[in-house]
Amino acid sequence: MTVYVYSVIAADHPARLDHLTGVGAEPSPLRLVRTDRLCAVVSDVEQEIRAKRRDLTAHQDVQESLMADGTVLPLQFGYTAADDQAVSEALREREAEYLDSLERLEGCAEYHVKASQDEEALLREILGESEHARLLNERIRAGDTDPRLPLQLGELVAAEIRDRQESLAAGLVQALLPYAREHAVRAPAEGDLLNVSLLVPDDHKDAFIDAEGGLARQVDHVTFRFTGPLPPYSFV
Incomplete structure (x- = not known):
């Protein structure tokens, strides 16, 4: 058997x-x-x-x-x-x-932190801060029929989204690392910008949870999903 x-x-x-x-x-x-x-x-x-x-x-x-x-x-x-x-x-x-x-x-437990971003808000941010993206968008909305414009705008926006989300994800991880003994970053699922597991000692648990809540309140247009405490699958 x-x-x-x-x-x-x-x-x-x-x-x-x-x-x-x-x-x-x-x-x-x-x-x-x-x-x-x-x-x-x-x-x-x-x-x-x-x-x-x-x-x-x-x-x-x-x-x-x-x-x-x-x-x-x-x-x-x-x-x-x-x-x-x-x-x-x-x-x-x-x-x-x-x-x-x-x-x-x-004396440790595993916690998962995942995050997704409001894409509409991020797009508005890019169009407001990137002059090149704004000009391309204005030409398209004004009726410019150049077939290259939508492709150029799409490529520019995609690159901006990738760079901004990678930077934001790195910053979020750095904000949580002081409370963890180890961490493991994984490729986020489609629609997410962050997928990280952290091994948190029990004596850091309360501070870690407070830090999680602080991120959720401080970072605009980002939805966090916190899970734990869990058995430490990611660290065996």
Whole structure:
């Protein structure tokens, strides 16, 4: 029977699992695969686990429950091993790496910050501040039929949007970095200008949340989406 692996924790973690439900159509009880210094939280599964809402929620609930009692190395959804022996061997082979990660992540949680910008407001800003863009726009609105004008304006505006959003995103990240131990910047989804994950120590949590709120109030025409605290998937 295949073993589904949720996370890795230290051997002395409380690992309160009785109240949790595992993944699968007929979830098996959660249990621990132990070595001297580490444990893997696992359950048996009889079929391939797909990313259905119930199973995604069950996976996440395990991580958050373990995180409430100590440091956890959360595995991404869907990780399986052939059997307990394979899990145990992996724990022993990577023991030093896992122990280092547990020490590095101790007392921290992950937070996501995403941001999008009002495109109409940004376009008005560009047309108001870029003389070249304003002149091209005025010629088009006045009826100039030169077919090159819309292309030139479009290219100019696209470049301005890219440069301005990259600069704004960099500034936002810099404003949050003092509160984070580590960070990971990812390519933002279409329509967004920022997608960053931050590893925030618990003793910086309140200051970090205050800084988030300050950015939301100070930066015009930008919508922020803050998520956390979360298990530190991005830093395992």
